[in-house]
Amino acid sequence: GENVGLHLPTLSVQEGDNSIINCAYSNSASDYFIWYKQESGKGPQFIIDIRSNMDKRQGQRVTVLLNKTVKHLSLQIAATQPGDSAVYFCAENLPPAGNKLTFGGGTRVLVKP
Amino acid sequence: SAVISQKPSRDICQRGTSLTIQCQVDSQVTMMFWYRQQPGQSLTLIATANQGSEATYESGFVIDKFPISRPNLTFSTLTVSNMSPEDSSIYLCSVEGARGNEKLFFGSGTQLSVL
Numbered sequence: 228g229e230n231v232g233l234h235l236p237t238l239s240v241q242e243g244d245n246s247i248i249n250c251a252y253s254n255s256a257s258d259y260f261i262w263y264k265q266e267s268g269k270g271p272q273f274i275i276d277i278r279s280n281m282d283k284r285q286g287q288r289v290t291v292l293l294n295k296t297v298k299h300l301s302l303q304i305a306a307t308q309p310g311d312s313a314v315y316f317c318a319e320n321l322p323p324a325g326n327k328l329t330f331g332g333g334t335r336v337l338v339k340p
Numbered sequence: 341s342a343v344i345s346q347k348p349s350r351d352i353c354q355r356g357t358s359l360t361i362q363c364q365v366d367s368q369v370t371m372m373f374w375y376r377q378q379p380g381q382s383l384t385l386i387a388t389a390n391q392g393s394e395a396t397y398e399s400g401f402v403i404d405k406f407p408i409s410r411p412n413l414t415f416s417t418l419t420v421s422n423m424s425p426e427d428s429s430i431y432l433c434s435v436e437g438a439r440g441n442e443k444l445f446f447g448s449g450t451q452l453s454v455l
Binding site for chain 2: 261268276316327330331
């Protein structure tokens with residue numbers, strides 16, 4: 228919706244540059260992590276996920292890195308495009324919570340032409 | 341991925357009234373989830389709705405304020421009761437991915453403004 232991202236930290240990126248979005252998660256027992264992208268007026272859209280037995284996973288133009296030692300998750304977007312402008316959320320799943328995801332605070336990405 | 345339709349997409353309501361939000365999924369799913377997203381903030385889980393049983397509410401959310409129905413495996417409703425301006429938020433329906441994996445898919449949300 229229009230109010231998404233009003234008070235969130237903002238990352239301004241030049242078109243074509245790489246973006247890195249960071250997320251600190253709360254529970255060392257979390258075993259599954261997801262990155263979502265939310266554009267204005269839309270619900271969150273799945274980007275990429277990673278399980279706790281991995282430290283890196285790559286998708287199309289995106290890479291997720293997981294550092295369990297410091298409970299840190301990052302999303303790297305290669306060659307950022309105007310269509311990447313959105314709010315990005317990380318989410319964690321803490322067993323045995325099943326499918327109940329806990330969402331991080333979110334980062335707004337603005338791509339400058 | 342599941343296709344999730346939410347209605348209404350937005351509404352402006354008067355204080356003290358109630359609004360029922362509908363969520364329709366194009367496939368049968370066991371679990372459906374209702375989230376709230378307050379202005380400029382992240383998503384907070386309200387409750388989990390399973391077909392044939394009462395919804396399970398998270399801390400800070402109660403059934404009297406947010407009654408939920410789950411009459412079948414493709415449909416759910418969330419009612420925001422006795423609304424106040426503090427209820428102004430985006431309300432999102434989500435469902436689990438195929439074979440119950442942890443990935444959630446979201447509807448486009450209902451933007452609620454309470455005057």
